[in-house]
Amino acid sequence: MYRLFIAVLLVSAMLSPSLDAATAVNAxxxxxxHCAACHHPQRLGGMGPALLPxxxxxxxxxxAIDVIGNGRVATQMPAFDQQLDxxxxxxxxxxxxxxxxxxIDWTETDMLASHIAHNNPANLSARPVFEVADPMNLxxxxxxxxxxxxxxxxxRLEPIHRFRSRFALxxxxxxxxxxxxxxxxxxDGWISKYDIYNLKLVAxxxxxxxxxxxxxxxxxxxxxxxxxxxxxxxxxxASDLKPLRILPVTDAAGNSSRVSAVYTAAPRDSxxxxxxxxxxxxxxxxxxxxxxxxxxxxxxxxxxxxDADTGDRFPLRRIAVDDxxxxxxxxxxxxxxxxxxxxxxxQVVDLDLGRVVVPDLALPGMPHLGSGITWEYExxxxxxxxxxRAGKVSVIDMESWQNVRxxxxxxxxxxxxxxxxxxxxxxxxxxxxxxxxxxVIDKRSLEIVRTLRPAPGKTAAHVEFTRDGRYxxxxxxxxxxxxxVYDAASLEEVKRLPMNKPSGKYNVYNKLxxxxxxxx
Ligand code: DHE
Numbered sequence: 001m002y003r004l005f006i007a008v009l010l011v012s013a014m015l016s017p018s019l020d021a022a023t024a025v026n027a028x029x030x031x032x033x034h035c036a037a038c039h040h041p042q043r044l045g046g047m048g049p050a051l052l053p054x055x056x057x058x059x060x061x062x063x064a065i066d067v068i069g070n071g072r073v074a075t076q077m078p079a080f081d082q083q084l085d086x087x088x089x090x091x092x093x094x095x096x097x098x099x100x101x102x103x104i105d106w107t108e109t110d111m112l113a114s115h116i117a118h119n120n121p122a123n124l125s126a127r128p129v130f131e132v133a134d135p136m137n138l139x140x141x142x143x144x145x146x147x148x149x150x151x152x153x154x155x156r157l158e159p160i161h162r163f164r165s166r167f168a169l170x171x172x173x174x175x176x177x178x179x180x181x182x183x184x185x186x187x188d189g190w191i192s193k194y195d196i197y198n199l200k201l202v203a204x205x206x207x208x209x210x211x212x213x214x215x216x217x218x219x220x221x222x223x224x225x226x227x228x229x230x231x232x233x234x235x236x237x238a239s240d241l242k243p244l245r246i247l248p249v250t251d252a253a254g255n256s257s258r259v260s261a262v263y264t265a266a267p268r269d270s271x272x273x274x275x276x277x278x279x280x281x282x283x284x285x286x287x288x289x290x291x292x293x294x295x296x297x298x299x300x301x302x303x304x305x306x307d308a309d310t311g312d313r314f315p316l317r318r319i320a321v322d323d324x325x326x327x328x329x330x331x332x333x334x335x336x337x338x339x340x341x342x343x344x345x346x347q348v349v350d351l352d353l354g355r356v357v358v359p360d361l362a363l364p365g366m367p368h369l370g371s372g373i374t375w376e377y378e379x380x381x382x383x384x385x386x387x388x389r390a391g392k393v394s395v396i397d398m399e400s401w402q403n404v405r406x407x408x409x410x411x412x413x414x415x416x417x418x419x420x421x422x423x424x425x426x427x428x429x430x431x432x433x434x435x436x437x438x439x440v441i442d443k444r445s446l447e448i449v450r451t452l453r454p455a456p457g458k459t460a461a462h463v464e465f466t467r468d469g470r471y472x473x474x475x476x477x478x479x480x481x482x483x484x485v486y487d488a489a490s491l492e493e494v495k496r497l498p499m500n501k502p503s504g505k506y507n508v509y510n511k512l513x514x515x516x517x518x519x520x
Pocket of ligand 1: 049212
């Protein structure tokens with residue numbers, strides 16, 4: 001594969017007047033040495049994003065040079081300025097903007113060739129094959145260290161089973177069918193359907209080369225996959241993961257875009273996606289009878305011809321926005337989308353009106369809205385979001401859209417969580433010297449009431465609550481890590497389960513019931 005890759009490089013170097021062959025070979029060697037492990041030998045993305053010109057439209061070359069030298073905030077991208085000199089960094093930057101000599105695509109044929117039917121759930125048990133008091137209080141914990149998932153009993157707070165996952169699962173797994181099935185997405189495009197009750201995989205398919213996340217329709221019939229590479233949204237049949245539609249993500253002029261993320265808006269029978277390179281939000285209806293002739297649908301639904309063959313079965317509505325939405329979040333009613341670009345321009349989009357209603361939401365820095373949560377504060381609903389660039393949690397009134405408070409933290413944070421049955425919201429300090437700290441905020445006073453350091457020197461991150469909100473589970477983000485269980489009222493540690501770089505953890509009940517304290 002490497003030999004082929006070198007040949008590809010040499011051809012591209014010959015085609016590129018800005019690179020002589022010697023520089024290209026040098027850059028390729030540097031790339032393979034320093035970048036390929038995360039970004040893939042052919043730049044297709046892995047733990048890190050794909051590094052191809054089509055995916056770098058928003059990153060100008062001087063900015064790329066800066067990222068290679070100094071790292072990229074809020075990502076795992078380290079700084080290379082101690083290992084590479086300026087000429088080497090510049091050569092690498094040139095290299096990632098060279099076009100691949102063959103077009104990179106992932107077609108329906110590729111998907112079908114990758115499809116694996118593991119087990120037919122119809123032949124398996126409809127009840128858990130293990131002892132569990134409350135199947136709705138199960139948790140899945142993603143262990144990034146060795147790419148495994150642990151199934152945890154939320155009552156006994158003990159592991160039940162541990163199984164291998166695809167490489168680098170990212171984003172929340174999505175539950176369906178009352179919690180029997182769960183769907184995972186890996187960064188390299190694999191979608192897996194797992195039968196929790198039977199501890200078995202149902203089916204898998206590679207739906208993209210570099211994937212963001214997936215959403216499952218609230219009726220459990222469809223899965224939508226958001227890709228970075230190629231620029232597509234892929235609709236799968238949730239029963240067997242066979243592809244139903246591949247939507248090229250382009251604007252009216254034909255410009256294509258990566259997808260920031262896709263979520264399910266149950267009250268709208270729709271998937272909602274935001275785009276990274278086109279200022280649009282997409283709503284894709286999966287209703288059996290989408291609103292006929294609804295103004296704004298690109299494909300007006302024709303009830304007479306609206307079957308799976310017409311292209312109209314899953315109509316698309318485009319909503320123009322003022323800036324890219326790199327990250328976004330919904331109110332509990334799924335009327336408003338609260339979004340922000342990486343540069344921190346916040347906006348509110350009204351899904352009823354189909355337009356931006358607040359163009360200048362006060363969210364400077366880099367709010368991590370995907371981890372935003374809501375609660376009632378002094379008679380109004382507020383949203384709170386950590387910030388990937390600044391040491392603060394922003395609290396915003398969801399009626400006036402004014403900032404209620406910026407809560408100063410010990411550094412930028414990634415994840416925030418609460419539960420209806422606790423007065424506290426937890427936020428990590430993922431970046432910087434205090435990355436081992438987690439703040440507990442009182443939702444009534446908006447003050448930090450406790451700062452915990454469960455494993456000094458090791459990153460502490462991502463909290464999830466048991467179904468009843470009685471316990472908070474926190475990750476020690478280390479290969480020699482652990483899941484730490486706290487009493488959510490006394491804030492005292494209850495127990496510690498060793499785990500290999502545990503990342504996100506997901507409670508079946510809280511997720512299926514769209515708890516206001518958890519991401520959806
Ligand atoms: Fe995530 C969720 C985007 C980096 C761990 N992350 C999400 C989601 C998005 C997103 C859009 C929501 C998807 C969903 O749940 O369906 N993440 C991004 C980025 O753009 C960013 C900043 C850069 C990137 O590399 O893609 C990024 N994320 C990371 C990490 O570096 C983390 C810490 C480790 C990792 O896995 O790579 C990380 N992201 C997570 C986790 C969730 C997540 C654990 C699920 C949170 C939840 O509770 O639902």
